[in-house]
Amino acid sequence: MAKAVPDPHSNRSSETGEGVVAPGPDANRHVHKGRGAASNITSSRFDDKQANMDGDWRDAQEQIDGKQPRPRTQVHVEKPRTIITRNKSPDIPFDRSINAYRGCEHGCIYCYARPTHAYHNLSPGLDFETQLFAKPNAADLLLTELAKPGYIVQPLAIGTNTDPYQPIEDRYRITRSILQVCLDTLHPIGITTKSNRVTDDIDLLAELARRQLTAVAISITTLDSRTARIMEPRAPSPLKRLDAVRRLSAAGIFTNINIAPIIPAITDHELENIAMEAARAGAKGIAAIPVRLPHEVAPLFEEWLDAHYPDRAKKVMSIIQSLRGGRKNDPRFFNRFRGQGPWAELLATRMTALRRKYGMDKTRYSLRTDLFIPPRHHGAQGDFGF
Template sequence: MANPARTLSYETEKTTETRPGVTAERRRGRGAVTNSVGRFEPYSRSLEDDGWDSLGDLPPFKTDISFEAVRKIITRNQSPDISFDRSINPYRGCEHGCVYCFARPTHSYLGLSPGLDFETRLTVKPNAAELLEKELAHPGYQVRTMALGTNTDPYQPIEREHRITRSVLEVLAKTKHPVGIVTKSALVTRDIDILAPMAAEGLVRVAVSITSLDADLARTLEPRAPTPSRRLETVRQLTEAGIPTTVMTAPIIPALNDEEIERLLDAAKGAGATSAGYVLLRLPYEIKDLFQEWLAEHRPDRLNHVMSLVKSTRGGKAYQAEWGKRMIGDGVYAWTIGRRFELATKRLGLNQNRTSLRKDLFTPPARKGEQLALF
């Protein structure tokens, strides 16, 4: 068990600071090391040992679920860096606990921590399917591919019970609306009965994210996500069902998993994937601190080397938010990663026949009070 009074040192953009860690026992099975408040809060909080070992009496972090009746479910974006302009996220927060998750800072907008709160204090949107039907039925709606699970994983563990993602897919299938899914979870195979018929009509594509083939590394980076072998088996089951499947080698982390690029792609091809993509590690806002805390805890010998290489791909900073560079970085090291990925996918015949999903089959749901057509 870690020393309750231990502090973690890590490098920030301007200075070196310390933050108190949460005891290993309290955060067992979680990704983040700390639970510092978000950047919008007027006060900060920290744990201090008062000499009576009071920190040892605190309970472990448990998953807490709340419900939110949202007014809209489709989120729009105008980013030139991504291939979709609309998305649905059935949940806020993600129990997978991936320490590098670019969505963590969104918890700051809720007055919660991007650290342990993000993976333990989750929100379910129970009226997602109902809202989706209403929004698709709007007279001005123009169909384009819907992205499912862009901010948090739509198949994270709580989906087994709440089935919000499945209810959304049922609406998309009924209206023949194209959808692209991104997940780390094997739970996506539960919905093959919906996805396979959609795939037969050119309406769906699934991307499975595999960060590393090293089970030990994956366990600490993504503590509650399925093992690498389970994810490869997921790719196999999806492709055998006729569902076009992409493998995302993401994120690529310099000096941590970048040596695996070719092996990951070989394994993806062997499992049946027809295409692949990658994203270079992104460390916006609080994530740069959370990730450095994780390195100090799990890979202290690599902390300085990893961050030095990360900064070499981000113009000397921990992160670079410019369009066109956010996903792939800049500089010699980033170029080398991109070139290796390009050569490997070409050798394996990946990304050769990527077709667009169909939009012409879309049939809007009837609006409330609208009389159905006779023919």
């Protein structure tokens, strides 16, 4: 692994949001200001060489008078051989995706992608937020794959695993380069993000949207800035995300709102207010998914609950287990996105009523696949013409 360097954008509190600790955390538990996870749990499912885990910041943990310093973001350059990931999941509306980055500095405690860091002998805890991987050659790899004989066009999804507009996109512009390829080849692409940075690419997105080649989903889990800073410490504020919805919608870009995840007894009461503000901002659709806790996410989430919401931690977990058939997580297709039991049924009823109220119940939008222009390969990778 290449030597990592601290990301110069990781401490800009005006854009990333510094973490705030809620009243009442366990006095014996260290909470990292500006980070989601309270610790680095051992990634025991894949890690048989824990001592070889990378991350220069660990070497300084016991310095500074015995106090743990604030972990800094480090970025590693990754050079994969392919960039399109394919899936056959029957409950996911796309069969291919692109991830420009691994790990995510937003630090959302509930992120279902955290366990993927265990594949790299890194922790799904703080490592997932601080040890990031960038793929600068993503656009070239995409061109290579799109130029293959027999390539069949279907919409690409970006932002399905880690956020394509997390702070390091300002430095690397990998997501923008992917969008440029899609515009040049007229290839459909869907975007999911919880960052207003998506508006940095509104020029490309508007051109794609004019041809019905893109749609954007903005994730808004709460309207309360204090709750957001605790759950999603380095993501832009909810108000900035709503402003992004307004700007995208005004530019003619089909925009949805994802209230995902909903955390029982912490954010579920905001459902109606989020839907109302989303509609006012011009959102054309809305979706909601109860929190999921796969693999290492469950202990990290419980640790977070004990630190920030000790007064209701047991209640939160009790509702989650009722949603998941008595377990902390239910990985079964379809069930994983909607849950089961009375709480899930009530959520579905509320969502149906909100879609009807704001005229989102008949919204249907599909991306075109008939405009695709395959790139012509002229020799070396990255040397293409159109």
